[in-house]
Amino acid sequence: xxxxCTYNVNSIRKRLHIVFPLMEKVDILCMQExxxxxxxFPEADFHLKGYHVVFSGGKARNGVAIASKFEPDEYFSGxxxxxxxxxxxxxxxxxxxxxxxxxxxxxxxxxxxxxxxxFKKLKEFLSEFVDFKGYYLLCxxxxxxxxxxxxxxxxxxxxxxxxxxxxxxxxxxxxQLGFVDVLRKHHPKERIYTFYDYRVRDAVKRGLGWxxxxxxxxxxxxxxxxxxxxxxxxxxxxxxxxxVPLVAEFEKV
Amino acid sequence: xxxxCTYNVNSIRKRLHIVFPLMEKVDILCMQExxxxxxxFPEADFHLKGYHVVFSGGKARNGVAIASKFEPDEYFSGxxxxxxxxxxxxxxxxxxxxxxxxxxxxxxxxxxxxxxxxFKKLKEFLSEFVDFKGYYLLCxxxxxxxxxxxxxxxxxxxxxxxxxxxxxxxxxxxxQLGFVDVLRKHHPKERIYTFYDYRVRDAVKRGLGWxxxxxxxxxxxxxxxxxxxxxxxxxxxxxxxxxVPLVAEFEKV
DNA sequence: GAAACGTCGG
DNA sequence: CCGACGTTTC
Numbered sequence: 001x002x003x004x005c006t007y008n009v010n011s012i013r014k015r016l017h018i019v020f021p022l023m024e025k026v027d028i029l030c031m032q033e034x035x036x037x038x039x040x041f042p043e044a045d046f047h048l049k050g051y052h053v054v055f056s057g058g059k060a061r062n063g064v065a066i067a068s069k070f071e072p073d074e075y076f077s078g079x080x081x082x083x084x085x086x087x088x089x090x091x092x093x094x095x096x097x098x099x100x101x102x103x104x105x106x107x108x109x110x111x112x113x114x115x116x117x118x119f120k121k122l123k124e125f126l127s128e129f130v131d132f133k134g135y136y137l138l139c140x141x142x143x144x145x146x147x148x149x150x151x152x153x154x155x156x157x158x159x160x161x162x163x164x165x166x167x168x169x170x171x172x173x174x175x176q177l178g179f180v181d182v183l184r185k186h187h188p189k190e191r192i193y194t195f196y197d198y199r200v201r202d203a204v205k206r207g208l209g210w211x212x213x214x215x216x217x218x219x220x221x222x223x224x225x226x227x228x229x230x231x232x233x234x235x236x237x238x239x240x241x242x243x244v245p246l247v248a249e250f251e252k253v
Numbered sequence: 254x255x256x257x258c259t260y261n262v263n264s265i266r267k268r269l270h271i272v273f274p275l276m277e278k279v280d281i282l283c284m285q286e287x288x289x290x291x292x293x294f295p296e297a298d299f300h301l302k303g304y305h306v307v308f309s310g311g312k313a314r315n316g317v318a319i320a321s322k323f324e325p326d327e328y329f330s331g332x333x334x335x336x337x338x339x340x341x342x343x344x345x346x347x348x349x350x351x352x353x354x355x356x357x358x359x360x361x362x363x364x365x366x367x368x369x370x371x372f373k374k375l376k377e378f379l380s381e382f383v384d385f386k387g388y389y390l391l392c393x394x395x396x397x398x399x400x401x402x403x404x405x406x407x408x409x410x411x412x413x414x415x416x417x418x419x420x421x422x423x424x425x426x427x428x429q430l431g432f433v434d435v436l437r438k439h440h441p442k443e444r445i446y447t448f449y450d451y452r453v454r455d456a457v458k459r460g461l462g463w464x465x466x467x468x469x470x471x472x473x474x475x476x477x478x479x480x481x482x483x484x485x486x487x488x489x490x491x492x493x494x495x496x497v498p499l500v501a502e503f504e505k506v
Numbered sequence: 507g508a509a510a511c512g513t514c515g516g
Numbered sequence: 517c518c519g520a521c522g523t524t525t526c
Contacts, residue, residue, distance in 0.1 A: 010516080011519055033516080035520065060520045061515075103516060143516095198516080198517040242516080242518080263526085264509055286526085288510065313510045314525070356526055364525095396526095450526085451507035495508080495526085 001226070002250045004096065006139040006213050007234075008032040008195070008243035012055075012065065015241055016045060018234050019067070022245055023051055025231075027069045028091065032100035032141040034063030041065070058084045064098050064140070080121040088129075093253050094221070095130075099140035104161030112161050115143070119170035123177065130218065132178035135253045138216040141195075141243065144171040146181070149191060150211035162212055180222035182215045182248045183229075192230055198242045204235060215248045224251040254479070255503045257349065259392040259466050260487075261285040261448070261496035265308075265318065268494055269298060271487050272320070275498055276304055278484075280322050281344065285353035285394040287316030294318070311337045317351050317393070333374040341382075346506050347474070348383075352393035357414030365414050368396070372423035376430065383471065385431035388506045391469040394448075394496065397424040399434070402444060403464035415465055433475035435468045435501045436482075445483055451495045457488060468501045477504040 003026040009015040012034040023029055034041065034057050046053040046067055056077030057063025062084035064077070072089035079086045088097040099122065104115035130136045143162050148154035157163045175181065183192060193209025200208050217225060228248040235244045256279040262268040265287040276282055287294065287310050299306040299320055309330030310316025315337040317330070325342035332339045341350040352375065357368035383389045396415050401407035410416045428434065436445060446462025453461050470478060481501040488497045 008516095014519070033519090105515085198519095201517085239518095267509070286509090358525080451509095452526090454507090492508095 002027050002094075002252055003247055004028045004030070004137060004139065004215065004250070005231075005245050005247045006030045006032075006098070006141070006215055007245040008100070008141040008213060008241060009034060010241040010243065011035045012063070013040075013042060014239065016042060017239065018237065018241070020045075020049055022231070022234065023049070023067060023069075026247060028096055029067045030096065030098035030139050031065045031067065032063075032098070033061075034065050035060055036063055054087060054089055056083050056087045062100055064100050066096060066098050079125045080118075085118070086122070086125075094135045094137065096137045096139070097126075097130075099138065099142065101141065101143045103143050104167070107159050107161060107164055112164075112167075115161065116166060116170055119167070119174065123170075123174050126174060126177055130177070132218050133220060134218060135221045136218045137221060137248075138174075138179060139214060139246075139248075141213050142171060143212050144168060145210050145212050146171060146175075146214075149189070150193075152193075152208045152210070162210065175216060178218060179216035180219055180225075182217050182222060182225050183211075183246065185222060185225060186228050194230055194244045194246050196235060196242055196244070204232070213243060213246050215246060217248070217250075221250065221253065224253060226250065255280050255347075255505055256500055257281045257283070257390060257392065257468065257503070258484075258498050258500045259283045259285075259351070259394070259468055260498040261353070261394040261466060261494060262287060263494040263496065264288045265316070266293075266295060267492065269295060271490065271493065273298075273302055275484070275487060276302070276320060276322075279500060281349055282320045283349065283351035283392050284318045284320065285316075285351070286314075287318050288313055289316055307340060307342055309336050309340045315353055317353050319349060319351050332378045333371075338371070339375070339378075347388045347390065350379075350383075350389065350391045350393075352391065352395065354394065354396045356396050357420070360412050360414060360417055365417075365420075368414065369419060369423055372420070372427065376423075376427050379427060379430055383430070385471050386473060387471060388474040389471045390474060390501075391427075391432060392467060392499075392501075394466050395424060396465050397421060398463050398465050399424060399428075399467075402442065403446075405446075405461045405463070415463065428469060431471060432469035433472055433478075435470050435475060435478050436464075436499065438475060438478060439481050447483055447497045447499050449488060449495055449497070457485070466496060466499050468499060470501070470503075474503065474506065477506060479503065 055065035075089035077087040105111040194213035196203035308318035328342035358364040447466035449456035
């Protein structure tokens, strides 16, 4: 069994106490918002624990990394001239593409236009790069809740940058290139959230969450998926990220 | 036996892991540089451990506090319109006056003039307030090393704001009002430091310290002093202050 | 070197 | 609320 996890760490340096216990449970960990320049990435800590890690980030914001129990055969980072939002690594026949999509701030803002542009560029990249007859995994913090079931109050949130029609459409176009939403394959109707905003008090207790982190697999790979679930305990330990790790299990490819 | 301690905590909120173990060893703890507004002072933590505490500070800088195992009979804070550099409490016949003197930045700076002015005002206050036939303790971070033996390199430091002639004179005038330097009573020739600057690497190991924290007693009280010593172990634990707690032991008054 | 704070961003 | 960072002070 192969376990792959996506987790927005909200600073890798402040989350090592969560990341290493998590690595004991999974084989490949895709991280977003590492918030660290490459030269300051805590690479040695991973090596000391016997893990491999590849990363790509800039100062203070964004940043992505993939940690793994086996060494990637190859990897690259960056699309569209930006190095801190996409990193991909190949493990044998499996390509793992890890994405941190822009949040977008507000519907009217420049950042939202940039977010929509990002999805357009990401779609172009994936159309080129992915062999939809192969084993490809697209995971990360997409900053999109695709359906009403994926947010706590859909009718109140239709103008939110992570739930607006335009961004849902942009995301859907990517899925429709040929991906399967692995969580929904196994839990089509369950309310499962991967993000509880720090700023809303007792968000977990009150169920005020979002499903914005995703694991998407090409069909051939999705056929091998056995389950997909969140690890909420990591959102409720000491000094948590405001995201929740999302795990998918696959038969070995 | 009564044990009184002076300790520049360099943020009370970041030093509770040191302050509470220290309180197990002493009866009265005078703290400087609490660096916290009164409304954010961690008063509840002291009460939870069964200690009394009085404090007076402003935002971010300075700030003084006195914690104790018995309740003070009375206390006040502030001299000269400044509330965050002096606090005093009476325990029966004993008055404890806790001071955080300005550092002074550099000999030429405005802050140094203010430092000299502070000592002048402090002297005036003490002349008025202290009954030199009674039991009074003046302790705190004075930011003055009174003699050559009190700094690691006297000849290199004659222009330092904590070792300049003018500030030594200002401090000496206060002592000569009628105080005894309790550490020097018991250890007249020993090199004992209470401060090792964070910025000098391996300062403790290399002996690059200063004696700028003091416990001064009126003569009647000094007669009852049994010993005075530093607790260097608290400068070498996890997350230390750059100062060292200084303890004086007295027969009960 | 370490602390508080203000600003920016999620 | 919780990050990173720049600034100020010691």
